[in-house]
Amino acid sequence: xxxxxxxxxxxxxxxxxxINAAMTEFLHGFKKASTDNIVREAGIxxxxxxxxxxxxxxxxxxxxxxxxxxxxxxxxxLVNIYQPDILDSIWQSSLLKKDLSVxxxxxxxxxxxxxxEAKTGVGVATDNLERFTQMSDKIITEIxxxxxxxxxxxxxxxxxxxxxxGWTMSGYSHAKIMESGENPGADARENxxxxxxxxxxxxxxxxxVFYKKTKVESGEPESINYKLKEVTV
Amino acid sequence: xxxxxxxxxxxxxxxxxxINAAMTEFLHGFKKASTDNIVREAGIxxxxxxxxxxxxxxxxxxxxxxxxxxxxxxxxxLVNIYQPDILDSIWQSSLLKKDLSVxxxxxxxxxxxxxxEAKTGVGVATDNLERFTQMSDKIITEIxxxxxxxxxxxxxxxxxxxxxxGWTMSGYSHAKIMESGENPGADARENxxxxxxxxxxxxxxxxxVFYKKTKVESGEPESINYKLKEVTV
DNA sequence: CAACCTATTGACTTATTTGGTTAATGATAT
DNA sequence: ATATCATTAACCAAATAAGTCAATAGGTTG
Numbered sequence: 001x002x003x004x005x006x007x008x009x010x011x012x013x014x015x016x017x018x019i020n021a022a023m024t025e026f027l028h029g030f031k032k033a034s035t036d037n038i039v040r041e042a043g044i045x046x047x048x049x050x051x052x053x054x055x056x057x058x059x060x061x062x063x064x065x066x067x068x069x070x071x072x073x074x075x076x077x078l079v080n081i082y083q084p085d086i087l088d089s090i091w092q093s094s095l096l097k098k099d100l101s102v103x104x105x106x107x108x109x110x111x112x113x114x115x116x117e118a119k120t121g122v123g124v125a126t127d128n129l130e131r132f133t134q135m136s137d138k139i140i141t142e143i144x145x146x147x148x149x150x151x152x153x154x155x156x157x158x159x160x161x162x163x164x165x166g167w168t169m170s171g172y173s174h175a176k177i178m179e180s181g182e183n184p185g186a187d188a189r190e191n192x193x194x195x196x197x198x199x200x201x202x203x204x205x206x207x208x209v210f211y212k213k214t215k216v217e218s219g220e221p222e223s224i225n226y227k228l229k230e231v232t233v
Numbered sequence: 234x235x236x237x238x239x240x241x242x243x244x245x246x247x248x249x250x251x252i253n254a255a256m257t258e259f260l261h262g263f264k265k266a267s268t269d270n271i272v273r274e275a276g277i278x279x280x281x282x283x284x285x286x287x288x289x290x291x292x293x294x295x296x297x298x299x300x301x302x303x304x305x306x307x308x309x310x311l312v313n314i315y316q317p318d319i320l321d322s323i324w325q326s327s328l329l330k331k332d333l334s335v336x337x338x339x340x341x342x343x344x345x346x347x348x349x350e351a352k353t354g355v356g357v358a359t360d361n362l363e364r365f366t367q368m369s370d371k372i373i374t375e376i377x378x379x380x381x382x383x384x385x386x387x388x389x390x391x392x393x394x395x396x397x398x399g400w401t402m403s404g405y406s407h408a409k410i411m412e413s414g415e416n417p418g419a420d421a422r423e424n425x426x427x428x429x430x431x432x433x434x435x436x437x438x439x440x441x442v443f444y445k446k447t448k449v450e451s452g453e454p455e456s457i458n459y460k461l462k463e464v465t466v
Numbered sequence: 467c468a469a470c471c472t473a474t475t476g477a478c479t480t481a482t483t484t485g486g487t488t489a490a491t492g493a494t495a496t
Numbered sequence: 497a498t499a500t501c502a503t504t505a506a507c508c509a510a511a512t513a514a515g516t517c518a519a520t521a522g523g524t525t526g
Contacts, residue, residue: 028261045475160438167404168397205393209442278504
């Protein structure tokens with residue numbers, strides 16, 4: 001809404017350093033966040049932060065809008081909701097999410113926590129968050145609605161199967177993020193190959209147990225005929 | 234270690250109200266926790282809190298020890314690590330965890346976050362947390378070590394299968410906790426039946442896809458021959 | 467070099483919050 | 497009544513809060 005022109009024309013590295021410092025500090029609630037911590041973490045002076053944003057509240061509202069716009073543009077809009085293979089669909093969205101998390105490590109948690117706080121605590125920027133959450137939910141719903149359930153074995157509960165797949169993916173991401181959080185510094189890109197490799201194996205097992213058997217006659221069970229969408233990695 | 238006798242002989246309801254208020258407030262870190270918030274949430278005066286615990290730091294250390302002892306006595310010690318059926322094992326531990334979470338809603342997060350903070354932040358009570366975490370890890374390891382992998386289908390990666398099962402369980406719990414958090418008040422016990430029902434269905438699907446087919450000739454695939462351990466519900 | 471402009475600093479202010487204290491009060495049993 | 501206990505709420509000095517502003521750094525133009 002307002003003009004944060006001066007801030008937005010900063011060199012991207014500095015800009016995102018400030019954004020990440022602020023989002024991370026706001027993770028534990030608006031009130032508990034300290035502007036002193038933000039500027040220390042971002043490596044800028046306090047005057048500069050208030051030069052750009054005026055007040056702590058305007059900074060917070062800017063972050064909400066920025067996070068929403070970013071997640072929309074670089075995640076929600078890129079998800080292919082018409083992908084009939086739910087495993088491919090979730091795999092693709094996990095990749096997108098991971099890419100975004102590398103640039104903005106706190107962005108998803110920031111939005112989630114802010115939404116929870118907005119609903120329970122003091123009134124901060126509720127409208128945009130409410131709309132955004134509804135939009136996110138709708139996209140997830142659509143992904144599941146467009147899933148081709150005929151790919152699944154006939155004898156299993158399809159809803160339960162899709163839930164299990166979803167929880168497995170988020171559980172795996174969560175475990176991996178936890179793990180990488182222990183040794184910071186050159187971690188993300190370093191372990192990324194191993195990460196993808198493991199992830200694909202998990203995916204293969206899910207495919208193996210939930211999908212109908214393909215009519216491939218090759219003896220190796222490893223080689224299953226599917227192609228993963230190539231996404232910016 | 235120290236004598237918190239006076240506090241521990243309080244009426245249980247008041248005692249646990251204070252403990253829960255404090256654990257919840259400490260969720261976002263030792264420094265950011267405010268004793269004023271704790272006493273307001275617990276419904277006691279500030280003088281009383283400091284009468285019992287002396288300093289904020291002693292309160293925190295007490296909470297760490299209390300949480301560790303409680304989780305050990307009411308969770309870790311009750312888990313049957315010799316249960317060969319990993320699905321039963323995880324199901325049982327999920328029930329125990331849920332029971333403990335009803336009494337102390339923040340206890341697991343409190344320990345997890347405090348451990349993370351202890352390793353990265355200022356030095357607070359690192360020793361006990363380190364030992365406790367190692368003990369927890371060891372038990373999880375033992376559960377998986379005692380799992381009878383011959384129950385699994387021969388053609389799937391057993392490690393991957395067990396990971397998927399674990400993530401599914403934690404993912405389901407997490408989703409349910411989120412959901413129940415939205416409408417507080419008489420929620421836990423109310424939705425508990427439905428919760429168990431859904432949970433059992435999920436469990437059934439996992440059993441269906443990961444386990445070897447049992448030689449039951451009954452046409453209905455719903456009726457699978459297993460018995461869940463009865464745990465205090 | 468001088469003049470100018472914008473980006474940036476960090477010491478500063480004022481108000482609130484912090485952890486912690488203490489004198490007074492309420493309650494209970496002898 | 498009195499002694500003993502738990503409990504309170506006002507209080508304190510120190511720290512921290514958000515926000516300000518005069519001064520400076522750095523670059524561009526003349």
